[in-house]
Amino acid sequence: MKYWKRLIRLGHNCNNKRQWRSVSTWSPLATAFNTRPRTQVAQNLIRERTGLFNKPELATFEGFFALKERAISTTENLIKEATSSNPPRPMVEIFDELSDTLCKVADLAEFVRIAHPQSHFRSAAEDACISISGVVEKLNTHIELYEALARSVQQGTSGDEHLAQLFLFDFEQSGIGLKERARRQVVHLNDVILQAGQRFMAGAASPRHVPREAVPQNVRQFFQSENGDIVVGGVYAECADVGAREAAYRLYLAPDKNQDILLTTVLRSRRDMAKICGFGSYADRAINGSTMETASNVRTFLNTLSDQLHDRAAADFEVMLHMKKKETPYADHLMCWDTPYYTHKAKTLMLNVANSDFSPYFSLGGCMEGLNMLCQELYGITLQHEEITSGETWSPDVYKLAVMHETEGLLGHIYCDLYEREGKPHQDCHFTIQGGKLLPDGTYQNPVVVVMLSLSGGPWGGPALLAPASVDNLFHEMGHALHSMLGRARHQHVSGTRCHTDLAEVPSVLMECFAGSPEVLRRFARHFQTQESLPEDMLLRLVASKHLFAASEMQLQVFYSALDQNYHGPDDSFDGKTTEILKKVQKEYYELPYVENTAWQHRFSHLIGYGAKYYSYLISRGIAWSIWQTQFAADPLNRSAGERLRRGVLGAGGAVPPRPLLTNFLGSEPTPTALAGALLDDLDHHRRLLQDLLPRLDSN
Secondary structure, X not given: OHHHHHHHHHHHHOOOOOOOOOOOOOOHHHHHXXXXXXXXXHHHHHOOOOOHHHOHHHHOOOHHHHHHHHHHHHHHHHHHHHOOOOOOOXXXXXXXXXXXXXXXXXHHHHHHHHHOOOXXXXXXXXXXXXXHHHHHHHHHOOHHHHHHHHHXXXXXXXXXXXXXXXXXXXXXXXXXXXXXXXXXXXXXXHHHHHHHHHHHHHHHOOOEEEEHHHOOHHHHHHOEEEOOEEEEOOOOOOOOOHHHHHHHHHHHOOOOHHHHHHHHHHHHHHHHHHXXXXXXXXHHHHHOOOOOOOXXXXXXXXXXXHHHXXXXXXXXXXXXXXXXXXXXXXXXXXXXXXXXXXXXXXXXXXXXXXXXXXXXXXXXXXXXXXXXXXXXXXXXXXXEEOOOOOOOOOOOOEEEEEEEEOOOEEEEEEEEEEEOOOOOOOOOEEEEEEOOEEOOOOOEEXXXXXXXXXXXXXXXXXXXXXXXXHHHHHHHHHHHHHHHHHOOOOOHHHOOOOOXXXXXXXXXXXXXXXXXXXXXXXXXOEOOOOOOXXXXXXXXXXXXXXXXXXXXXXXXXXXXXXXXXXXXXXXXXXXXXXXXXXXXXXXXXXXXXXXXXXXXXXXXXXXXXXXXXXXXXXXXXXXXXXXXXXXXXXXXXXXXXXXXXXXXXXXXXXXXXXXXXXXXXXXXXXXXXXXXXXXXXXXXXXXXXXXXXXXXXXXX
16 A cells, blocks of 8 residues: 555655757658648649559549459459469469459458448448459369369479468368368358447447436436437546546446347357368457467467466455545446546656646657657658649548658658547557568569548647557557568568458557656657756656556457357357356456446457457557567667667568467467466566655655
């Protein structure tokens, strides 16, 4: 409790002593991002429209038809080449060109379908997605194509055995080696999974409408009303009223029969498909080829971590319960609806936001300058703002970055769609529009990606000012983008982030380590008006706040991961019992009790998008921490370490299996026990850091 008492004292007694450093001017990059990139109408009138992503066909939405038809025609020619009696080049080269041809249309169309504000563009893009998906489905069950690839592997003429095996596995997941009836069943199950999954995800995000009388009268004022009903749009995690938090939790997470039917349909279909294809469970199928390699290794990892987390998480919950009792003296239990609120409150006390505002020190331009500084120091690359031509983007609020290496030249382009707008998905994400690839003429097809956030504009039309959590999100998504830019895999199918999930998340999580490093923050956190550096005591508070109650949060992630594994494991008893399984897993893996008559799994959309792979968040964090500790902790801006990371991890993408890739880079094998130990070391390191910082902050 000493830790909690000191935290309370800090929250009330902070003086915010300012330790200003020298003032410098903003770079051109920062200036560009601190100005909202509105398209000038006069320029649009006189310029010829180039088309989305500089593709002339996409000057109008009809261009999707031309792109789609060209891709289908090219695909047919490549199939003929691959299935000919004597293919003129290694089979992997033909297959990678097939993959590249289809991905360049499908990936672009998928992004436009989600992000474009105009309905006719979205509709044309969706039509292209459906058409290309149909082509891919046919390819995955094309026996002659599969046999041609298999022969090349047997004869040693594939050109790249690892990539050939990846292509073969894609075939086998679709049941290519099965009899016709079984193969058709796999195709049918894939379609069921896709459709039921999409409906489940839509339902997971929908608000709950309940009669007014279902909500306690004393908390109704916290909720919106619509046509006489109460609308509950979330769990109200940061609401100070405990009654409102409880009501929101129970109402929003109440069981939904339709959602349970959809979830059960997806889980049953995945199980059946995996068994038809020869796997013991869907988890075995999904985890094959990953860093963990087998579902058994994932279970070992989660169980090892869970056993060691118990006491650490219990200490966090004890502090939260103490906080709750101070607010509500009669309270004697901590509940699931309490933990987000008290975590937020503790961080607020640590940051002391009542007396200071962090956001002015993290303007969008300032953060981009910080990212550019990191890129220059670690990799010898610069992020250069480029003017966007008319028609090149889907919204006027999009920036374009050229990624330039000091000796290699242009590495690729990053489009930054960072501001919120009506109809835009409220999620932070990274999209690959074009993967990197070595072309037949010896040149390299540079990658093109989009980074998407949902920032609000700055005050009085000024720059967007980011909260600390948004800074982490920006660095995270740019970590994905840089993975794509710095990769130089020979083949598009394994370039950049096209690798297994538990490896693909490592560069982005590692970027969060840089965003939380005092040495890095001191280099770019400056007031957007005065350019004065973030005061040292504020900086230390920010760094410390990132790791409050980290053990309890990690235990929650273990619980989520274990539930995901149970749903996708070999046990066939989940039909109609998803809540019973949740109760059992929560009792085993989480400190807080299940809340009767709730079913939060009906809101857990990651079960669809990350089926059997939700554990990847924890694995990637353990890997990232291992890399940080061995390569960057002592000197975060070490160029030699940056070059080692690029050559040893980032540059390969998925061209090397993740386990040997990481073993070679780290000098030790990333076993389940080793990665669980890395995560525990991360927790203990930052707890010691927090304990060391508190007296220093208390004295300010």
